[in-house]
Amino acid sequence: MNCFRNTRTCLSVAALATVVGAPLAAQTTVDVAIIGEADTFDPMVSTKDVVSIVTQHFVETLYTFDDSWAVVPLLAADMPQISEDGLTYTIPLREGVTFHDGSTMDSADVVGSIERWLELATRGRSIADKVESVEATGEHEVTISLSAPYAPLLSLLAFSNSAAAVYPEEILAETIENVVGTGPYKIAEHAPDQYLQLTRFEDYTQPTGAAERQQTPDEIRFVPVPDPNTRVEGLLSGQFDFADSLPAESFARVESSDVAEPLVLEPFGWPLFAINHKQGLLTDKTLRQAVQAALPHDDMLFAAFGDDTFFQVDGAQYPEGWTWQTDAGTDLYNQNDLEKASALLEEAGYDGTPLRILTSRQYEFHYKMAEVAQMALEAAGFDVDMTVVDWATLSQQRDDPTMWDIYITHSPFLPEPSLTSTFFSTSREGWANPEKEELLTAFTTETDPEARKEIFADIQQIVLDDVGFIKIGNFNSLQGKSTALSGVEAAPWPQFWNASVAE
Structure with missing residues (x-):
């Protein structure tokens, strides 16, 4: 049984199953536990966080x-x-x-x-x-x-x-099999579902100013560890220098550890129920409204995070302190009204067709929210079919509109609302509402900041009125790092080119 460093304790046999076969690490290697395999190294064709985390180290943008x-x-x-x-x-x-x-x-x-x-x-x-x-x-x-x-x-x-x-x-082609980038690191070896080893690109041309990338470690190794508790154990055992997306309930253990410390990003982002507008049950607005009315957002958030230190029951698209914060439409948030939901089902002539919810346990909070949602939706009168798959499978299945009505995901709060693809009819969800399309056009062509804020309030209103998607609330992200690791901060997509590990 190999460990990444000779001086570190190996994981338990069950935990090590995800990393068997990985080579011994050099002293200047940073070992990073991520939630799963990056199923593509071409970030152009993916919106997955795990792809962004990995590929930003070897692919660059203007x-x-x-x-x-x-x-x-x-x-x-x-x-x-x-x-x-x-x-x-x-x-x-x-x-x-x-x-x-x-x-x-x-x-x-x-x-x-x-x-x-x-x-x-x-x-x-x-x-x-x-x-x-x-x-x-x-x-x-x-x-x-x-x-x-x-x-x-x-x-x-x-x-x-x-x-x-x-x-x-x-x-350049529709599919790029072997990605070639300009980044500070390059792919040295990839064992699918075991590890991705990046090594310093010695001919890297360093940008200046805020974009500077120091290339401190010789190697960065990303290890897919789908089970969140295994990521925690690997961090606490010293197996990993950094672990992404840890469950909120592990905060106390990480905080009290001698070898690791928690990183909390507050606020990080928002979980959402993405809705299939292309085909299926929820192309019916009344059925979408029934789902919206039934969901107990506060219960879902508590089940997902367990401690209100890690979540806020908030229906606004952006939290307090952000430029885009507005209360428009939030009277429709967190209704938790089963009677209203049942009446809407009757109005829509619901015939018992299963409502298909697609989720994963690699982000454990997704699954916990789905469990509470299922109970509420069934109490309202929906027949719910919940499919639980690994994140890579979910990412494939959500591209096929015949396979789901709702899938559960999340997004960091982004500085520009137009970066949120769910607003656009070109997204996989396919939300095409004529009034919304006009508002988006006005929003993206307007250059005056105050005018854009007013238009965004109208966009948020129609998101809730038409149930374009369902924001569950705000949440804080928990990551963890070794006390020996420096040069890495809490971030939606953590970067490791400036990282160093004290021996």
């Missing part, structure tokens, strides 16, 4: 976010020059940027990559009809021309989730 969520250049040499009418973005590119295959990035690579993003990525497709052209206007310059102003464009180009990733032009 822009990124700093610690305060401001957009800063990464592969771009500077912020773009934007025309007065807001229709043209001229982006200078850094020179001498090297891909992991040894080739040098130029404007042709960037143009081809952005065109692929507009065609394939969830977030790219959301603006594809507004992009008139993407052109190389110099060897190291790209110009994006729009049909109408689009205020969130730079945030979309900076996001590592459904990312506008830059690849060599030569590998």
Whole structure:
């Protein structure tokens, strides 16, 4: 039985089952327990957090976010020059940027990559009809021309989730089997469902300023550990330097440990019930309203997190302190009204067709919320069919609208609402409401911040009126790190290029 470090204690046999076969780690390796396998290394085609966490270390975008969520250049040499009418973005590119295959990035690579993003990525497709052209206007310059102003464009180009990733032009295809990036680390070895080993890219061209990436560890090893309690035990035993998405009830154990400490991100984000608007039961608005009326949000959150230190019963899309916070429509939140739900079922002529809920236990709080929801929905009169699968399977099945009516997921609070793909009809949920579409167009083309806030309040109102999706509340994220680990902070997508481990 191998351990990642000779000086560390191995996990129990059951816990070690997820990592058997991993090689011994070098002294400068950071070992990270994540919730499951990243089923693609192409972040352009995925919105999964686990994909973003892993791929941000070897794939890069033109822009990124700093610690305060401001957009800063990464592969771009500077912020773009934007025309007065807001229709043209001229982006200078850094020179001498090297891909992991040894080739040098130029404007042709960037143009081809952005065109692929507009065609394939969830977030790219959301603006594809507004992009008139993407052109190389110099060897190291790209110009994006729009049909109408689009205020969130730079945030979309900076996001590592459904990312506008830059690849060599030569590998661009609908499916990229071997991803080639420009990041500070590159893939050295991948044993599916066991580990992903990244090593320092020695020819990395370092950006300056807020985007700087120090390449401190020699190696970063991501280990998929689907069971949350196994992630806790691995952290406390010293097997892992960092563990993501820990159950709230493990906080006291981690806090009292001599070898580990908790990292709490408050507020982190919001769990949601994503609704299938493409086909099935919930294409009927009255049935959606019945689900909304039946759900006991406070009970669901308590079951999921156990301690109100870790959650807030809040129906607003953004919490207090955020620019986008508004109470519009929140009178429809947390109704917990079984009588109303039953009446809505009768009004809709509900015939007992099972309501299919898709969830996973890799995010244990998803499953616990689903259990409470099932009881409430059945009490209201729904026949509920709950399917529990691993996260990778859920991620595949949610792309097939014939297999579910609700799937359970979550999102961090994002600085720009337009980064939330669920608002858009191009998302897998397919919520296409004419009034909402008009509001989204107004929101994304408006550049005045105060006017955008007013429009967003109208968008939140229609989310609740039409039951576009169901926000359950706010929650705080618990992660854990070794006391010997430095250079890593609590974050939605933790980064390890500046991490070091004291021996």
